Amino acid sequence: MTILVTGATGTVGRRVVDELLQRGQKVRALTRNALHENLPAGVEVVEGDLSDPSTLAAALDGVSGMHLMTTGAQYTPLQTGPEIVELATKAGVRKVTVLWSGEKGAVEQAVEASNLDWTFLQPVEFMGNSRKWADSIRSEGLVRDMLGSALNASVHEADIGRVAAVALTEEGHAGKEYLLTGPEAITVQDKVRIIGEAIGRDLRFVEVSIDEEREQMRKMGVQADVIEYVIDWNLNPPKMAYTVVSTVEEVIGQPAQTFAEWAEEHAHCFLGQT
Numbered sequence: 001m002t003i004l005v006t007g008a009t010g011t012v013g014r015r016v017v018d019e020l021l022q023r024g025q026k027v028r029a030l031t032r033n034a035l036h037e038n039l040p041a042g043v044e045v046v047e048g049d050l051s052d053p054s055t056l057a058a059a060l061d062g063v064s065g066m067h068l069m070t071t072g073a074q075y076t077p078l079q080t081g082p083e084i085v086e087l088a089t090k091a092g093v094r095k096v097t098v099l100w101s102g103e104k105g106a107v108e109q110a111v112e113a114s115n116l117d118w119t120f121l122q123p124v125e126f127m128g129n130s131r132k133w134a135d136s137i138r139s140e141g142l143v144r145d146m147l148g149s150a151l152n153a154s155v156h157e158a159d160i161g162r163v164a165a166v167a168l169t170e171e172g173h174a175g176k177e178y179l180l181t182g183p184e185a186i187t188v189q190d191k192v193r194i195i196g197e198a199i200g201r202d203l204r205f206v207e208v209s210i211d212e213e214r215e216q217m218r219k220m221g222v223q224a225d226v227i228e229y230v231i232d233w234n235l236n237p238p239k240m241a242y243t244v245v246s247t248v249e250e251v252i253g254q255p256a257q258t259f260a261e262w263a264e265e266h267a268h269c270f271l272g273q274t
């Protein structure tokens, strides 16, 4: 049977694709623009837009499981949850993993109310967010960010992919809400030091004010309400943001990956011109 991965061209979805392929699953990837995808051989690529359910029939045809995004462009919560759930149910989908966006919006609510065997994946923060520092590390050997001593238990996106693949291909995960963290809570400054160790460079950390961070994000093209959400989340982090839980290890049967492992794997992103 085929498993449909939405968000397959993105940070987490691509990891879900890779893990499912490793398990010998038939994978179909959803993208809004097949011309821009860069998915591995063996993946069936189908165009469709989650914000327009009328485009999803081909993507859902013959699908038994689905990994589902809950946000669309610019991380705006999708309002099409009920239609997506109805189409998926009619198509015969049974298992669904849902990548939550921090709150239960229209997609999460519709899935929760359905007869689908859903599993919610609730990562606190992706280790991959640190890629936003790549430009200044490459060009200046430094990181400008706010709240350098704030602790965070971010999770490797590959581990989210592994948990999703297990939930989509094995029994015993229906109705579960999996909070996903890495194996340690570390600070922003720790992360900068660890990336420095991975690339063999002493990196400087420059703590910026909240207003400066707001401006940095604005220049990166982040939408105003998303900026405010991120800033508020960082100023008032929920306890789960810095509390390590063992869900990844319990589900996949191996320890969650450390930030040092993430940094080694992504060293190429931070190497370049000096």
Ligand SMILES: NC(=O)c1ccc[n+]([C@@H]2O[C@H](COP(=O)([O-])OP(=O)(O)OC[C@H]3O[C@@H](n4cnc5c(N)ncnc54)[C@H](OP(=O)(O)O)[C@@H]3O)[C@@H](O)[C@H]2O)c1
Pocket: 006, 007, 008, 009, 010, 011, 012, 013, 030, 031, 032, 033, 048, 049, 050, 051, 069, 070, 071, 072, 073, 075, 099, 100, 101, 102, 122, 123, 124, 125, 126, 129
């Ligand atoms: N960053 C974090 O720390 C964090 C923590 C917890 C939860 N989250 C949640 O994780 C999600 C982002 O995941 P990510 O970082 O893996 O994504 P990403 O790398 O930003 O990529 C976005 C993906 O969503 C797809 N997409 C966007 N709008 C779509 C639409 N209307 N229809 C179909 N596909 C659409 C894109 O596909 P195409 O462009 O190919 O169409 C792309 O694959 C968000 O919901 C966010 O709230 C993030």
